């Protein structure tokens with residue numbers, strides 16, 4: 001029998017407020033919220049791994065699972081890049097700096113930065129606004145640069161205006177310890193970088209699987225077409241990590257919404273190797 | 285009683301005496317299953333599900349503070365939770381969770397509590413609530429034609445999930461004994477038992493089980509089946525064709541625990557509640573993007589059975605079905621879970 005405090009409640013979020021809002025995309029559909037906790041003691045306790053997510057809660061509207069975009073080393077607040085899609089994310093988009101909300105988490109697993117990824121060459125492949133938890137991961141890798149081999153980042157968006165974290169990409173471009181490939185779907189005025197879909201760029205870059213791990217986040221269609229060029233280059237399924245996004249409610253592996261066969265994406269994931277995903281029903 | 289060892293400490297008592305003793309407890313509430321009164325065979329009304337999963341259950345209290353709505357813990361299911369217009373009483377925080385005696389549920393339903401604990405115990409609202417339940421189970425003399433508890437690892441005399449086990453042989457007298465510490469505590473408090481039988485009790489809790497209890501060849505069989513082979517078996521197509529996706533089976537099932545969470549706000553106050561949901565419904569898995577991983581009916585029908593007879597086994601080493609037969613009785617198109625089990629069994 002678990003004896004806990006009567007106040008313990010898995011569904012009670014940390015009280016927090018929006019400290020800053022950055023409009024990330026030209027169409028306004030993506031905003032990055034910097035969120036700070038109301039109670040310093042809550043913040044002291046907070047620890048997350050790159051790849052984890054949290055439930056952002058707007059009282060009266062509900063909760064939405066959002067990947068944590070800030071790295072564990074950014075201790076002045078949490079960053080969440082939110083795509084306006086449903087009731088809760090629309091409500092979030094309408095909120096102003098200073099508005100109060102709840103943060104429930106951190107939830108799920110993260111990328112195994114302290115385990116399987118250590119000492120490996122890392123290839124990050126992302127499309128659209130799925131770069132969020134990969135930003136957290138990349139910052140983690142850079143902070144512990146000596147623990148990893150080559151770092152390659154392939155990131156694509158529809159248009160230049162839809163690319164996330166543009167200022168940071170400019171900084172990363174200047175570094176000689178990241179191989180950065182940023183691409184947009186079609187030619188656009190003023191764009192002098194790569195043009196082409198992520199899978200095409202992957203096949204041009206042709207990253208070597210030797211001692212490497214790939215971390216892939218993006219829309220299902222991008223993931224689907226990214227796999228063949230990787231396979232052609234000799235990548236095995238246990239070298240490829242995917243982060244899944246299913247509908248979620250409880251976030252703690254009970255309510256059933258996020259299940260895919262026997263797994264709960266919220267609790268067992270969201271990060272899985274492709275080799276593992278091959279062993280279960282694909283309901284994501 | 286014949287195939288069962290006699291429990292160490294058996295108490296004989298009339299139903300009236302038990303009820304009046306329970307009535308005399310000031311701080312313990314109770315609910316009586318219809319089975320207790322008439323001992324009619326079969327699982328009867330699904331009382332236990334409403335106590336395991338109140339419908340709806342408040343998770344948080346929401347209130348406006350300045351411009352914003354903020355979250356507050358919702359600690360007890362107090363009277364005030366039923367009255368959202370009363371915006372002060374929500375703050376009442378009690379440091380005890382009321383104890384409730386559930387009197388006369390069948391072994392299948394008691395076992396559902398035991399199984400659901402495996403899946404839900406991390407949820408401290410659930411755990412705290414079911415820790416406050418005291419189960420007086422009523423063993424079965426005979427079942428209905430739809431009962432199949434023994435096939436799924438339970439039995440007419442299975443006491444798992446119970447605190448006190450009771451036998452009604454139809455002569456107006458109950459024979460009962462404690463099968464958990466909580467059961468012992470309550471029998472002591474009821475003044476119908478005064479001995480300290482902790483040692484005997486623990487023995488009793490294991491050796492008074494029916495010989496068939498726990499001997500579940502179905503579990504072993506299902507465990508050894510390949511998940512994807514089961515998943516891809518062709519028979520799901522036929523079941524899907526007849527199922528209406530009405531969800532009746534999931535709502536009646538004592539081991540279906542899926543839920544949804546929604547906010548309700550009334551002006552300055554509101555609450556976040558959870559209520560039963562069903563994997564039979566297409567909205568259950570719908571992404572905000574419009575993509576739906578179980579968008580087609582076959583996925584949903586298959587999920588219900590695969591969850592109970594494969595996925596749950598993978599996670600918790602038990603079948604998530606207690607064989608109560610409610611889904612068989614109430615399915616409008618006569619889908620019989622026993623037939624589905626048979627089809628799953630036949631997959632090699």
Ligand code: SF4
Nearest residue numbers: 537605606608609611
């Ligand atoms: S699946 Fe059917 S028989 Fe099994 S516990 Fe649920 S309602 Fe009862």
Ligand code: SF4
Nearest residue numbers: 527528530531533615
């Ligand atoms: S009760 Fe029958 S028809 Fe309704 S969802 Fe369940 S199996 Fe399908």
Ligand code: FES
Nearest residue numbers: 249251254255266
């Ligand atoms: S969101 Fe409830 S089980 Fe994953």
